[in-house]
Amino acid sequence: MxxxxxxxxxxxxxxxxxxxxxxxxxxxxxxxxxxxxxxxxxxxxxxxxxxxxxxxxxxxxxxxxxxxxxxxxxxxxxxxxxxxxxxxxxxxxxxxxxxxxxxxxxxxxxxxxxxxxxxxxxxxxxxxxxxxxxxxxxxxxxxxxxxxxxxxxxxxxxxxxxxxxxxxxxxxxxxxxxxxxxxxxxxxxxxxxxxxxxxxxxxxxxxxxxxxxxxxxxxxxxxxxTSPKTRLWTERLDRVFTHPVIGVLAFFGVMMGVFFLIFQIATIPMDLIDALFSGLGGWLANHMPESDLRSLVTQGIIGGVGGMLVFLPQICILFFCLSLLDDTGYLARAAFVMDRLMRRVGLSGKAFVPLLSAHACAIPAIMATRVIEDKRDRLVTILVAPLISCSARIPVYSMLAALLFSRDAWKASLVFTGAYSLGIISAILAALVFKRTIFKGETRALVLELPSYKIPSLKTAFLTMIDRASVFVRKAGTVILMISIILWALATYPKSDPPAAAVQMQQQAETLAAQGSTQQADESRASADRLISHGALANSAAGRLGHWIEPVIRPLGFDWQIGIGIVSSFAAREVIVSTLAVVYGVGEDVAKENPDSLYDSLRQATRTDGSKVFTTATCASLLVFYIFAMQCLATQVVTRRETGTWKWPIVQVVYMSLLAYTASLVVYQSLRAFGIG
Structure with a gap:
């Protein structure tokens, strides 16, 4: 031929x-x-x-x-x-x-x-x-x-x-x-x-x-x-990495190492990015006259961009590590050993790495589903990945664990364990449901080539990391920025007059300052500012929306103030912590510096009838809600980009919202039925 x-x-x-x-x-x-x-x-x-x-x-x-x-x-x-x-x-x-x-x-x-x-x-x-x-x-x-x-x-x-x-x-x-x-x-x-x-x-x-x-x-x-130099080593390594038991344990060990890097190393650049944007926002706030433009720039634009870029280190580290593992030839073997477990829920072994990486962040996890050739399996993996508890849920879990068990670290740790376990179980069950309904059909057999082991290229891993990061910033960033500005507008307009009590506090602060009581004057001004922020948020479109949805969320144990937190955290679930700090008059900055002050205020918060807001049943209901609810705009945007249509992000929001509502309803009403308020 x-x-x-x-x-x-x-x-x-x-x-x-x-x-x-x-x-x-x-x-x-x-x-x-x-x-x-x-x-x-x-x-x-x-x-x-x-x-x-x-x-x-x-x-x-x-x-x-x-x-x-x-x-x-x-x-x-x-x-x-x-x-x-x-x-x-x-x-x-x-x-x-x-x-x-x-x-x-x-x-x-x-x-x-x-x-x-x-x-x-x-x-x-x-x-x-x-x-x-x-x-x-x-x-x-x-x-x-x-x-x-x-x-x-x-x-x-x-x-x-x-x-x-x-x-x-x-x-x-x-x-x-x-x-x-x-x-x-x-x-x-x-x-x-x-x-x-x-x-x-x-x-x-x-x-x-x-x-x-x-x-x-x-x-x-x-x-x-001629006589091979490395084939013997390849066979020896494959006896370990493709073993049905040892191979699975080795894979968990490798991925635990990757997640250690994501959680530990990424913390440093994430804190730097957060500090950079916080500092930039603070500098502009001090050098711009008080106006809606200043609020838009510091809270809407800088806050939105900073909230997006803070995830960038996790994305970079994950894809750098995955590129290195792929280049060595190991990822193909990991998919091979995990295929048996994943097929039981209707997915291929290649879905395991994206789902596992969702514990760090659903965004890189969804982007990592590109390794899955079968379109149905990839869509199912994308749809269930946000159910896995990610790092953005940690502030919410921390707040609710502190409210439930303020003096017992062991019980508080059980909250985290239960939340993460519930997320994993729900993702598995959701995958089973999707594979037996919308995506019905036989799971595609996993046909893999096991490439030879080789030393990975740092240059290739670096370029892959840069490419994935730039795609995320270009594609997801523009939409996130736009919706962040919309959410800012909802929380800012319409304007309302400051409460009379706040005006009185400001006048008192001026009097104290004139008398030389600087510290007391500053405290009075801070209290007035918190009261003004609370009133402005309550009378804004977001606050009115919170009042509007209160009849719907009341069966879950939530009032309109928690409703504001749910609405404002649509873009990012961790925003509920800072929103509740404003709603309950603590102040966002104070809550960041001293979380206990926020927790104490939330424990003492009462409704108009004098009953406590954050009871055990309400905290448990809110915890379950945030385990299942989407509440992440960036994930929605990335899902849209990866699937090429808004259909699947909408499906994601609808099924996760219904799941969150139903689960919270069952938890709250069951606890109330057993006399646990």
Whole structure:
């Protein structure tokens, strides 16, 4: 079948001048190191976008070769050109120019795995038959050498009829040679070459059998295997990492390490970001005249942007770690050992990492579902991921645990344990329900290639982290900012006159200041400010909405003041803590510096009839509500971006809100029935 590959350097009709930059596609099998090659060529000059009309991502890069601009498009990984998935259809459309929004590439670089040449040649032979100039980048040569695999690249080049460049993209070895081969292709592409037709024109299975036979024959002529250096280590490691029991324990150990980094290391930059935006807001508040504009800038814009960016360190650390684990070859083995457990709830093993990472934050967890090929399984994972208790719920859990068990740390810790356990159980049950109703059907069998172990590339992990972070900021940030401003407006308008008691306190403060009682004057002013903030919020649109929904939430044990907290925390659930501080006259700043003052005020809060607001039943009901309720705008935006429609975010909000309401109703009414107020 050698004539099938007759002229790889042949070109389709070319013109002497090019109205656009030279464009080549980067193709290859999954786990062939294609992304590492892409990063080695384009570096930070790359961006990610979706293919038009799809949720499949494309990575585009641009760099210069001898003064000429070169564009590279990284198409989805595939094993052959047989279309059986959306990713494969898109890849074929890019290579053939079938999509008018994507011009046909001027050349193709096929990234071949040097440790498994025969399989890579199958795809390479199909791409060569498209009559495009082809360069084969023989990647992971270092891994091949360690496995005792020797490849005669010159002989392989003669067999294929196209340039073959050995590279180790992870270290940069051979990348300059690949650039030089691209430069020669650019120069040659201006002159058309006649294409030699394929010799084999038989159909179906005959062509596939013939192609497989050809790839095996070429491999046997160009590859020589000596004594392996690393295969024994691979087998030893696989005995541990793919063991049905030890492998699961090892996976939990690895992921616990990742979450330790997310919770511990991310705390430092998260605190810095929070301090930066708080400081910026405070500085502007001190240097701008008191006005609605100042409030909009400091609370709506800076508060909204800061509330979004504070999650960025967690996203960066998670994707950096996942990239390292994927690059080593471990994640494929983790998915393999977890598949048996996940299939019991109708999901594949690949869903476990995203669901586990949701304990840090649902946003990177939803973004991490891209590793799940099956569309139904991916949607189910996206829909149930927010049920897993994330770090943003911790302030809410802390507040309610303190209200329930103020003097008993052991019982308070049980609140956290119960909340996290309830989140996990609900996510599992929700996945079962979705798989047996809306997404009914057999779970797709997990077919995995276990790549060889290798040392990960820090550069690739860093670039992946930067790419994921920039996508989050660009796509989610704009919508979050817009809705944050809307929520600010709801909490600010309509305006109301300050309460008479607050005016009296301000006058008293002026009198005390004139008498030299500075400390008492400051305390009086602070009390007046808290009273004014409370009154303004109560009379705002958000406050009126709290009054409006009170009949609906009263069966849950909530009054209109808690209703304001629920409404204001729609964008971020942790906002309820600062909102309640304002509503109950503590002050947001005081609550941050001394949480006990907030807890004491909440314990002492009473309704108009003199009954306590935060009883045991109310606290338990509110806890359950926030375990199940969505209350996270950023998650909604990311769900919209990942699914390509607002349909699924709406489904998310509706089912989680109904679940939260029902569960809170059952908890509150049951406790009241047993005499626990």
């Amino acid at each position: 050698s004539s099938v590959i007759a002229t790889a350097t042949a070109s389709a009709e070319r013109t002497p001048t090019r109205p656009r930059p030279f464009r080549f596609a980067l193709a290859g099998n999954p786990n062939s190191g294609k992304t590492t090659v892409f990063n080695a060529l384009s570096g930070l000059r790359a961006h990610t976008a979706n293919y038009p009309g799809t949720t499949v991502e494309q990575r585009l890069g641009r760099f210069h070769l001898d003064g000429e601009v070169v564009d590279v498009v990284d198409i989805p990984g595939l094993y052959d050109l047989k279309v059986s998935s959306e990713e494969e259809r898109i890849a074929l459309n890019v290579l053939t120019g079938a999509n008018p929004k994507h011009p046909k590439p001027d050349a193709v670089v096929v990234v071949a795995d040097a440790t498994n040449l025969s399989r890579s040649l199958f795809l390479a032979s199909q791409i060569i038959e498209l009559k495009l100039p082809v360069i084969v980048a023989l990647n992971m040569m270092d891994a091949a050498e360690e496995e005792g695999i020797e490849i005669d690249s010159a002989a392989l080049q003669r067999e294929l009829g196209c340039p073959v460049v050995p590279v180790v993209a992870r270290t940069g070895r051979g990348v300059d040679n690949l650039r030089a081969a691209l430069q020669r292709t650019i120069a040659d592409s201006h002159d058309p070459h006649p294409a030699t037709p394929a010799a084999c024109e038989t159909c179906g299975s005959c062509r596939f059998q013939s192609r497989y036979a050809w790839t095996d024959a070429v491999s046997s002529r160009c590859v020589r295997t």
